[in-house]
Amino acid sequence: xxxxxxxxxxxETDSQPLTGMLWMFVSGLSFVGVNVFVKIFGQxxxxxxxxxxxxxxxxxxxxPLAPAFLRQRPTRRIMGLIWARGGxxxxxxxxxxxxxxxxxxxxxxxxxxxxxxxxTLGAAVxxxxxxxxxxxxxxxxxxxxxxxxxxxxxxEVEPGHLAMLTTxxxxxxxxxxxxxxxxxxxxxxxxxxxxxxVTVLLAPLALMxxxxxxxxxxxGMAIVAGCATFGHYAMTRAFRLAPVSVTQPVTFLxxxxxxxxxxxxxxxxxxxxxxxxxxxxxSAVAYVTLREAxxxxxxxxxxxxxxx
Numbered sequence: 001x002x003x004x005x006x007x008x009x010x011x012e013t014d015s016q017p018l019t020g021m022l023w024m025f026v027s028g029l030s031f032v033g034v035n036v037f038v039k040i041f042g043q044x045x046x047x048x049x050x051x052x053x054x055x056x057x058x059x060x061x062x063x064p065l066a067p068a069f070l071r072q073r074p075t076r077r078i079m080g081l082i083w084a085r086g087g088x089x090x091x092x093x094x095x096x097x098x099x100x101x102x103x104x105x106x107x108x109x110x111x112x113x114x115x116x117x118x119x120t121l122g123a124a125v126x127x128x129x130x131x132x133x134x135x136x137x138x139x140x141x142x143x144x145x146x147x148x149x150x151x152x153x154x155x156e157v158e159p160g161h162l163a164m165l166t167t168x169x170x171x172x173x174x175x176x177x178x179x180x181x182x183x184x185x186x187x188x189x190x191x192x193x194x195x196x197x198v199t200v201l202l203a204p205l206a207l208m209x210x211x212x213x214x215x216x217x218x219x220g221m222a223i224v225a226g227c228a229t230f231g232h233y234a235m236t237r238a239f240r241l242a243p244v245s246v247t248q249p250v251t252f253l254x255x256x257x258x259x260x261x262x263x264x265x266x267x268x269x270x271x272x273x274x275x276x277x278x279x280x281x282x283s284a285v286a287y288v289t290l291r292e293a294x295x296x297x298x299x300x301x302x303x304x305x306x307x308x
Contacts, residue, residue: 020242023234024250030231032257034224035108038100039266041220045211047097050221052206053213055093055199057225065192078184085177086197092170093198094205095163102160105262106270109255110149110278111164116285117142118172126176134291138284145280148273191232248289252282 042050062069074082099108117139123129131139146165150157174194181190213221238247255278262268 017242017246020238020240020247021250023238023241024247025253027231027234027238028251028254029257030227030234032109032254032261033227034231035100035105035258036261036265037220037224037227038097039105041217041224042097043101045213045217046206046209047094047101048202048205048208049210049213050097051090051093052199052202053218053221054097054224054228055195055202057222058195058229059199061225061229062192062195065188068186069189069192069196072185072189074185078181081177081181082193083197085174085181086194086201088170088177089174089194090198090201090205092167092174094202095170096167099160099164099167103158103164104268104271104274105258105266106255106268106274107149107161108164109258110274110281111146111161112168113252113255113278113281113285114142114146114165114168115171115175116288117281118169119175120288122172122176135288138287142281142284145277145284148277148280150277151273249286252286255282 038050038054045053096108099111120131120135120139124131150161178190178194181193185193238250255275259270259275263270
């Protein structure tokens, strides 16, 4: 759910692809666990309060970073970027919690795959990265995939769908801010700042419509925070052990788990059009991911100068 900065690939990259895929598999299960526990324990709480509790508990997992965090002296410009990212992420998580409690798990998971597409567009608009024709086509395929999932005019587009689209846009923008910040800060501290700023920004919104949570709901949000933290840890391990081109396809298994769990635990009927639309988005994301990984490894055939 939260955005993390991908760490530099260590020298062991390519040496343990199966282990890297296993870590990414575990990461995917952890994030599906986040979805399930939000679905179970977040129904009776306002979205802003659920998000606040999740990030509040998440801060406990960052206590080992406290000494390094307190020693920081960020510039005014860096602080501006940090709080801008926190604001975007706060809006994103509120919309995400709302979507989780109002539309099926399968649809939340499918639409969530749009985030890398927003990152690609944002990198072109704000960082001046070139969009080659192949990448433009991939983006268009992803957009068509969203239309297949939503099918406006054929069925009602619910507020939860719009909330999830907002979430992916906010998370995509948050990732771009994280990318810029990680060039000047320790990536672990970028994550810590995100957690702190999001918690602070969510606090007044949560208090405006506070509903006293039960012990079960508090425990559920603590589990959500734990699953999310472990999911990001497992993802980091995966990126260090294997190339993105190897680990990225494993993340698409989340749609299968979400569909099966949604049907078995929550009685959500599987929608073939959601699967078709998600397949289009996944194909587009996979192409962009694999293409960029290939170019970074310098494997483009000689004589071909096309930019990704």
